[in-house]
Amino acid sequence: MVRELQESGTTAKVIFFSGYSEFEYARESMRLGAFDYVLKPFTVKQIEEVVLRAKAQIEEERAKKLDRLALERKLRESLPYLRQEYFRLLIRHEEQPARAADKWEFLGIDMEPRGFIAMAVQIDGLPEENSPMPVREVELSRFAVQNILEETLKKHVKGVLFREQSGPFVILVNDGDDPDVLALAEACRNNVSLYAKRDISIGIGGHADTIGEIAMSYAQARTALSYQFYFGSGSMIAYKDIERQVGMTPQYSPEKETELLYCLRSGNREGTERLLGDMFEECLRYPAPPDPDNLTNLFYGLAFAMYRVLAEKADPEQRRWLDERLVALKKGKYASTSELMDGVRELGLTGCDWMQKRQKNDAGQLIHQAIQYASERLGTDLSVQECAAAVHLSPSYFSNLFKKETGMTFMQHVTGARMEKAKKLLLEGMQVQDVTFELGYRDRPYFSELFKKHAGMTPTEFRSKYEGGGTE
Numbered sequence: 001m002v003r004e005l006q007e008s009g010t011t012a013k014v015i016f017f018s019g020y021s022e023f024e025y026a027r028e029s030m031r032l033g034a035f036d037y038v039l040k041p042f043t044v045k046q047i048e049e050v051v052l053r054a055k056a057q058i059e060e061e062r063a064k065k066l067d068r069l070a071l072e073r074k075l076r077e078s079l080p081y082l083r084q085e086y087f088r089l090l091i092r093h094e095e096q097p098a099r100a101a102d103k104w105e106f107l108g109i110d111m112e113p114r115g116f117i118a119m120a121v122q123i124d125g126l127p128e129e130n131s132p133m134p135v136r137e138v139e140l141s142r143f144a145v146q147n148i149l150e151e152t153l154k155k156h157v158k159g160v161l162f163r164e165q166s167g168p169f170v171i172l173v174n175d176g177d178d179p180d181v182l183a184l185a186e187a188c189r190n191n192v193s194l195y196a197k198r199d200i201s202i203g204i205g206g207h208a209d210t211i212g213e214i215a216m217s218y219a220q221a222r223t224a225l226s227y228q229f230y231f232g233s234g235s236m237i238a239y240k241d242i243e244r245q246v247g248m249t250p251q252y253s254p255e256k257e258t259e260l261l262y263c264l265r266s267g268n269r270e271g272t273e274r275l276l277g278d279m280f281e282e283c284l285r286y287p288a289p290p291d292p293d294n295l296t297n298l299f300y301g302l303a304f305a306m307y308r309v310l311a312e313k314a315d316p317e318q319r320r321w322l323d324e325r326l327v328a329l330k331k332g333k334y335a336s337t338s339e340l341m342d343g344v345r346e347l348g349l350t351g352c353d354w355m356q357k358r359q360k361n362d363a364g365q366l367i368h369q370a371i372q373y374a375s376e377r378l379g380t381d382l383s384v385q386e387c388a389a390a391v392h393l394s395p396s397y398f399s400n401l402f403k404k405e406t407g408m409t410f411m412q413h414v415t416g417a418r419m420e421k422a423k424k425l426l427l428e429g430m431q432v433q434d435v436t437f438e439l440g441y442r443d444r445p446y447f448s449e450l451f452k453k454h455a456g457m458t459p460t461e462f463r464s465k466y467e468g469g470g471t472e
Helices: 002-008 023-031 044-090 097-107 135-156 181-195 211-226 254-266 269-283 292-311 316-330 337-375 384-390 395-406 410-427 432-438 444-455 459-467
Strands: 015-018 036-039 114-123 159-163 169-174 200-210 236-238
Touching: 015 023, 015 044, 023 036, 036 044, 044 097, 044 159, 044 169, 044 211, 114 135, 114 181, 114 211, 135 159, 135 169, 135 181, 169 181, 169 211, 181 200, 181 236, 200 211, 211 236, 254 269, 254 292, 254 337, 269 292, 269 337, 292 316, 292 337, 316 337, 337 384, 337 395, 337 410, 384 395, 384 410, 395 410, 410 432, 410 444, 410 459, 432 444, 432 459, 444 459
Parallel strands: 015 036, 200 236
Antiparallel strands: 114 169, 114 200, 159 169
16 A cells, blocks of 8 residues: 555655554565554554654645745746856856856756857946936836847847946857857847947957857957947947057157146147147057057046146146046046047146136236235336336236236336326325326426326316316
């Protein structure tokens, strides 16, 4: 009976009640999987005890089975995540093919374990983590692109798609049947553009023969993708097609940098823009584009030199702006060479505007000091040299600065100020002769002539007009 129960798959607990006390019977029942072997005579209590023990074991086994089923369900639910985590490790670390076989079987990876090509896919123009764009909107864009890429892959080739934690999407396909990888990449790009209204750029790595070479293929795909920096949005770049400048670093003339910093200090906007354009052109004048990281580092160094010049004179708000721009350059947050150069150019030209404004403010303060100095000495023999020395400038620079700020020469201003003071003194009742000497003139006819040129009438006529009479 027990043998037949076992063959039918029944999991019931079998308890033997027997009058046979021979050990052989008990051993045979245990061998067949009996729960217990109870000898006659037995009591009700013995029956209760053995049945309760059998019940407890059944409950324990059921609980374990339920736990096992729950674990199996959780495992099935976790398999997609576990597969992605496994592939994230594969693109960063080498894996021995012999050790990978069991993992591929356990994870249910529907790919051949040999012959791969890795691709790196970037959503162009998607904001960075500190963007004001809502997180939900960013995630919806990524989710939409991921779905479209997965559907495209299913139609063309065996492969997997997953996302790096904070990087691009990764596509890994088998190339054993010699698929047209460029056609696949183009299909992905076109479908994303059509259905998600997004541009993507794709870097394509080289052939990986074994699982252990997947990391190499992906590194090549990332390198190829970095050249989107030169080719712009919506690029498809194969690693084998990149002609790189091995061992060569982009550079510009040190003399140009020195001249640029002089222009920046003086607020020369035109000179700054011209020199930056020359330096950009010099850095890109190669048969093939240099490594994007090298170019970014070079322009960061240039921006840092400009930053140091500007930070010396910057106010707190300007300093914050400079810090933000420098951090963006350092972290490589510009998606293309044109954006990078625009960022450096903006730094330089904005700095020139600040310098010009500061110089104008400084010049205005100096000219104000000079005017104040002159107004207190209108009765003396004032000269350009004396006033220039008072504000610590050379006479020629002071003269040019005064004309630029006021629209007149220093002596024209002094004459005008003296005539205005003469009007005040005349209206206060001072005689023309006394006014002449009070303002530092020795010749009354000369003073009267100057006054008439300034006021359109003689001193006497002026006083008569505004006071109703008077004598010279």
